[in-house]
Amino acid sequence: MESVLGRYRNLIILVGVLFLQILGLAMQVKRGTSSSEEKDTRLIRIWAVGAISPFERGLVWLRNGTGNIWHNYFYLRGVRAENRQLKEQIEQMRLEQVRLTEDATQAHRLQILLAFKEQYISKTVAAQVIGSSGSDLSRVIYIDKGENSGIKRDMAVITAEGVVGKVLLVYPNEAQVLLISDQSSGVGAILEKSRLQGVIRGTPNGEVVLEKVMSDEQVPSGETVLTSGGDRIFPKGMPIGTVTKVGPGKDLFLNIKIKPAADLSRLEEVLVLLEKQERQPVAEDNVRVRAADILAQRLPSVPDKPAGDPNAPPSAIPGATKPISAPATGITGGTTGVSAQRTSPTTGTTTAPAQKTSVSGVPATKPANAVSPQQGINRGTTPVPLRPPVTSTTTTTPVTTPKPKILEDPLAPKPEGGQPEGTKPEGAKPEPPIIEQRPAAEQKPATPATVPPNSQPPNEDNRPQ
Amino acid sequence: MRTTALNNVPITYTSNEQVEVYRFSIPVTIGVPLLALFLQAFVPLRFSRFAVYVDLPLLVTIFFAMARRSPIAGLFTGAFIGLAQDMLGHNPIGIYGISKTIVGYGASSLGVKLDVENAGARFLVTLGFYLIHSAVYFTVARGMVNMAQTWSWLHGLLAGLANAVIGVFLYFILDRFKQRT
Numbered sequence: 001m002e003s004v005l006g007r008y009r010n011l012i013i014l015v016g017v018l019f020l021q022i023l024g025l026a027m028q029v030k031r032g033t034s035s036s037e038e039k040d041t042r043l044i045r046i047w048a049v050g051a052i053s054p055f056e057r058g059l060v061w062l063r064n065g066t067g068n069i070w071h072n073y074f075y076l077r078g079v080r081a082e083n084r085q086l087k088e089q090i091e092q093m094r095l096e097q098v099r100l101t102e103d104a105t106q107a108h109r110l111q112i113l114l115a116f117k118e119q120y121i122s123k124t125v126a127a128q129v130i131g132s133s134g135s136d137l138s139r140v141i142y143i144d145k146g147e148n149s150g151i152k153r154d155m156a157v158i159t160a161e162g163v164v165g166k167v168l169l170v171y172p173n174e175a176q177v178l179l180i181s182d183q184s185s186g187v188g189a190i191l192e193k194s195r196l197q198g199v200i201r202g203t204p205n206g207e208v209v210l211e212k213v214m215s216d217e218q219v220p221s222g223e224t225v226l227t228s229g230g231d232r233i234f235p236k237g238m239p240i241g242t243v244t245k246v247g248p249g250k251d252l253f254l255n256i257k258i259k260p261a262a263d264l265s266r267l268e269e270v271l272v273l274l275e276k277q278e279r280q281p282v283a284e285d286n287v288r289v290r291a292a293d294i295l296a297q298r299l300p301s302v303p304d305k306p307a308g309d310p311n312a313p314p315s316a317i318p319g320a321t322k323p324i325s326a327p328a329t330g331i332t333g334g335t336t337g338v339s340a341q342r343t344s345p346t347t348g349t350t351t352a353p354a355q356k357t358s359v360s361g362v363p364a365t366k367p368a369n370a371v372s373p374q375q376g377i378n379r380g381t382t383p384v385p386l387r388p389p390v391t392s393t394t395t396t397t398p399v400t401t402p403k404p405k406i407l408e409d410p411l412a413p414k415p416e417g418g419q420p421e422g423t424k425p426e427g428a429k430p431e432p433p434i435i436e437q438r439p440a441a442e443q444k445p446a447t448p449a450t451v452p453p454n455s456q457p458p459n460e461d462n463r464p465q
Numbered sequence: 466m467r468t469t470a471l472n473n474v475p476i477t478y479t480s481n482e483q484v485e486v487y488r489f490s491i492p493v494t495i496g497v498p499l500l501a502l503f504l505q506a507f508v509p510l511r512f513s514r515f516a517v518y519v520d521l522p523l524l525v526t527i528f529f530a531m532a533r534r535s536p537i538a539g540l541f542t543g544a545f546i547g548l549a550q551d552m553l554g555h556n557p558i559g560i561y562g563i564s565k566t567i568v569g570y571g572a573s574s575l576g577v578k579l580d581v582e583n584a585g586a587r588f589l590v591t592l593g594f595y596l597i598h599s600a601v602y603f604t605v606a607r608g609m610v611n612m613a614q615t616w617s618w619l620h621g622l623l624a625g626l627a628n629a630v631i632g633v634f635l636y637f638i639l640d641r642f643k644q645r646t
Contacts, residue, residue: 021559024559029610132506132516132553133506134506169555204612
């Protein structure tokens with residue numbers, strides 16, 4: 001025995017050292033079990049279970065086999081009654097399932113609506129690249145900032161050009177960063193124009209590819225790839241790279257090669273995202289503009305509707321008049337709130353715009369419906385003459401004169417030279433009309449859709465000439 | 466096979482002379498592998514292809530193993546250098562360790578049998594062990610760790626040739642640190 005050990009001493013030591021390393025490796029490597037895709041089981045456990053379980057499985061099979069024979073073939077008392085009861089129960093549960101499915105769908109929808117938040121980069125720390133793994137099979141770099149600088153695991157690492165990777169391991173003064181070109185990395189990505197989503201992965205030879213894009217999609221070369229934010233590591237919208245080559249891949253997916261925006265082979269300084277701030281997205285007022293609001297803004301002179309005016313004509317376009325009268329009458333809530341908010345910055349309901357308009361000769365108390373020449377130019381509408389100043393007190397003045405037919409010709413100038421009746425003090429002289437300087441073609445007023453075909457065109461006689 | 470009593474090392478198949486066994490000072494034993502690991506980690510920051518084609522820790526392992534001509538010393542040298550190299554990466558620790566243990570054992574065993582002092586032999590030995598190292602790494606990484614690996618003969622040969630050329634020059638530099646037993 002001793003001679004054998006002595007003769008094969010080197011080989012035995014080699015096998016022993018290799019065995020220890022394999023054992024150590026098996027304690028680190030995690031594999032997914034057959035039932036789950038997640039890598040949550042250590043390889044050594046799988047090996048141990050694989051060695052033990054066949055015996056256990058045999059014993060259980062033997063025990064169940066004998067038990068099943070008795071229960072399935074001999075002891076069948078009360079089975080029919082139980083079967084009937086179970087069928088009834090199934091019917092009830094099916095009904096319940098339909099209701100629960102609806103509830104779940106609704107809950108999911110509401111969750112999406114309520115939990116939707118946008119992420120912003122609020123704090124970063126700059127770090128110097130001090131080393132790498134030195135292996136093309138492990139694409140990691142080391143940076144000179146670590147736990148003492150607030151860096152934690154899974155923080156995003158970027159450069160000004162784009163995404164670099166994520167923090168994998170953190171030491172007190174250093175951190176290991178896994179590059180996006182490593183085959184074990186994964187970044188949620190979205191194509192900038194086509195909005196197709198996929199996963200950025202590295203390949204064994206260090207290339208970066210976009211996976212999980214179906215082969216029936218069209219992905220042009222040169223398209224920018226951005227982070228989708230779905231990985232909860234990188235904020236949405238950061239550049240990852242550009243598409244360089246698109247080809248057929250495996251399993252009905254495209255093989256899309258990406259050129260990283262950040263030069264991963266020449267990294268010197270990087271930024272680590274320490275904090276991401278989540279905010280509720282603010283609804284942009286200018287995104288959805290109602291046609292009625294546009295019409296209201298383009299109206300050159302709509303008289304303020306006095307409250308409780310019995311002679312006021314019925315409004316066919318309520319949306320056109322509400323936002324106009326709202327700022328002057330102080331109505332800010334309700335359905336007119338949106339319109340009032342949007343019109344207020346440009347029509348002088350707030351202090352700053354009011355001062356701005358007063359420079360052009362219009363006092364700050366100008367009502368919301370007054371449109372300055374600047375507004376007309378910016379909005380691409382025909383410039384219309386300004387009305388004389390209208391004070392807020394005039395909005396409550398009773399008006400006895402008939403209202404102009406603004407609904408028949410909303411773009412037509414004011415018959416009384418752009419001044420509403422309500423602005424006239426009682427007994428005051430009528431002001432001279434303002435002559436329009438429109439071209440002839442523009443003087444023909446546009447007929448709104450609400451005007452019937454057989455109705456008269458805008459009354460030229462009403463216009464003071 | 467003829468054996469000699471001197472150092473318990475057999476005569477090589479390629480030479481009638483006794484094979485000399487060398488030893489190294491402690492600073493060299495520790496410093497050279499560390500320097501190799503440092504260069505392996507640092508140079509790719511400037512030359513990214515360096516890590517793809519050159520494996521300095523492997524060359525150091527082969528050199529020490531061949532010079533010491535002791536399989537046990539060779540396998541432990543390979544194991545330590547390989548495990549240290551594993552620690553620099555993010556893959557499970559032990560893949561390089563296993564590969565370099567086998568290379569260290571093989572190189573030292575070969576050093577006992579063959580005269581590996583000349584440049585041609587060193588070139589071929591380095592080329593061969595690079596391929597063995599790559600094959601073991603590929604097998605362990607793919608079979609055990611389940612890493613997505615692809616074997617490329619072209620890459621293996623090119624990298625092997627590059628390592629062999631660098632190794633020949635490196636070994637002549639490291640020969641200066643040899644101490645006769």
